[in-house]
Amino acid sequence: MLVNILMLVVGLAVLVWSADRFVYGAAAFARNLGLPPMLIGLTIVAMGSSAPEMFVAATASMDGMRDTAIGNVLGSNIANITLILGLTALLGAISVGSQTLKREIPIMLAATVFAGFTLHDNVLTRVEGIMLLVTLLGLMGYFIWQATHDKTTDSLDTEMDSEIPKDVPTFHAIIWLTVGIILLPLSAGWMVDGAVGIAKFYGLSDLVIGLTIIAVGTSLPELAACIAGVLKKEHDLVIGNIVGSNLFNILAVLALPGLISPGEIDTSASGRDFYMVLGTSAALAVLVLSSGAKQQLTRWHGTLLLITFIAYQVIVFQSH
Numbered sequence: 380m381l382v383n384i385l386m387l388v389v390g391l392a393v394l395v396w397s398a399d400r401f402v403y404g405a406a407a408f409a410r411n412l413g414l415p416p417m418l419i420g421l422t423i424v425a426m427g428s429s430a431p432e433m434f435v436a437a438t439a440s441m442d443g444m445r446d447t448a449i450g451n452v453l454g455s456n457i458a459n460i461t462l463i464l465g466l467t468a469l470l471g472a473i474s475v476g477s478q479t480l481k482r483e484i485p486i487m488l489a490a491t492v493f494a495g496f497t498l499h500d501n502v503l504t505r506v507e508g509i510m511l512l513v514t515l516l517g518l519m520g521y522f523i524w525q526a527t528h529d530k531t532t533d534s535l536d537t538e539m540d541s542e543i544p545k546d547v548p549t550f551h552a553i554i555w556l557t558v559g560i561i562l563l564p565l566s567a568g569w570m571v572d573g574a575v576g577i578a579k580f581y582g583l584s585d586l587v588i589g590l591t592i593i594a595v596g597t598s599l600p601e602l603a604a605c606i607a608g609v610l611k612k613e614h615d616l617v618i619g620n621i622v623g624s625n626l627f628n629i630l631a632v633l634a635l636p637g638l639i640s641p642g643e644i645d646t647s648a649s650g651r652d653f654y655m656v657l658g659t660s661a662a663l664a665v666l667v668l669s670s671g672a673k674q675q676l677t678r679w680h681g682t683l684l685l686i687t688f689i690a691y692q693v694i695v696f697q698s699h
Contacts, residue, residue, distance in 0.1 A: 383576030390569030391596045393562055394431050398600050401559025402427030407547035408556060415527065419543055425623030428604065430559070431597035432632045434567035439589070440639035442571065448636040449503065449644055450589020451597060453652045455632075456491075456625045457590075458598040460659040461688035464621055467605040468681025473614045475667045475675070480618055484664050486518065487626045491660045494629045497637070498649040508637025515630035570596065586645040590652060590695055598624075618667065625660065647698070655691055 405427055409419045432455050436448035467473065475481075493514065497507040544552075570593065578588040601624050608617040666676055 380576070380580050383573045383580070385573070386569045387573030387577060387592070387596075390566045390571075390573055391599070393566035394434070394570055394597070395599050395603075397559045397562035397566055398427065398430045399559075399603075400555045401430055401563060402600075403544055403547075404552045404555030404557070404559060407544040407552035408549060410543050410545065411547070411549045411552065424543070425620075426627055426631070428600055428620060428624045429627040429632060430563055431567070431600060432628050433635065434563045435571060435593060435597055436632045436635045437639065438564065438567045438571045439585075440636040442575075443640060444571070444575070444585045444589075445503070445636045445640045445642060446585040446645045446648065447571070447574075447589035447593065448640075449498075449633065449648050450586040450652070451593050452628050452633045453648060453656050454590035454594025455598050456628050456656045457652075457659055457691060458594050458688065459601055459621050459625055460663050461684045461691070462595065463598055463602045463605055464617075464663070464676070465681045465684030465688060466602065467609050467617055468676045468684065469678050470606065470609050472678065473609060473617055473676040475615060475618055480615055480622060481668060483619075483622050483626070484667055487622050487629075488660050488664050490514065490518075490626055490629050491657055494633055495649075495653050495657060497633075498644065498653055501646050501649050502643050503633075503637045503641055505637055505641045508634040508641065511630050511634035511637065515627070515634070518626070518630070584645065586648055586652075587695055591692060621663070629656075651694075651698075659687070 402424055405423045406419055409423050432451055435451055439445075439447040439451070464473075494511065497503060497511060574588050574593050577583075577592070578585065601620055604620045605617045608614070608620065666680060
């Protein structure tokens, strides 16, 4: 048991660090190529923030733990909104002014509904995995077109520009990118093996371990990024981190178990857990897109989100 806990903790620590190095190297390399900051943020940084979920889902799927991979996706999206955004909002009110974000949030909500369609029959097929991936590629194409053709100044663009590494030699950027690519799958394997050992010891299902311990662990990069963002008063970037990560999770990461290990899934995933993802995503959309020029997520909203997270965790553990 102690060995499993050690594997989980060490795997998680290396996973978070290597994901950070991967994003740092990829973003610096992209800046050196002359790509616009908004494009780097909406694609490379967003994809990199979901790197822990991607590698954990791929590792779990290759081990035949399809429900763990799916639980990681659903649990991470729930944790991003309720736990991560809740904790961040407690540090101070978060104002949302970016028009780019107000376009992205409905896209995230639509992608979540589409993911629910692929799960509703309690089977995730390889064709559905391909459909999710093709949808992601289409959205990436749209984001690239938008970033290269929209000449208006957006507050999110300014905040992203300040966060993307500057003056990093290309050679150094490639080294960090390589380090991340090597360590991410290794640490994901350690984390999954440790989590499986803990799950078996306590009699937890593959789905529950993915929804809870692994989901919270793989969401830690978003927590660090969001806390840093709110302390710097880069509020649009805080919401952008959550929306971008959730969008990639629901399309790219959910596609992996379908592509690698298609088959039947736990009925709770397509029912209770998916509706929790949909509900929290809809709540975020309402909070950000409701009437008013400048929306705010207050400490009161943060408290409600945290209560929701705790209540959900209690329900999941009680029903395992």
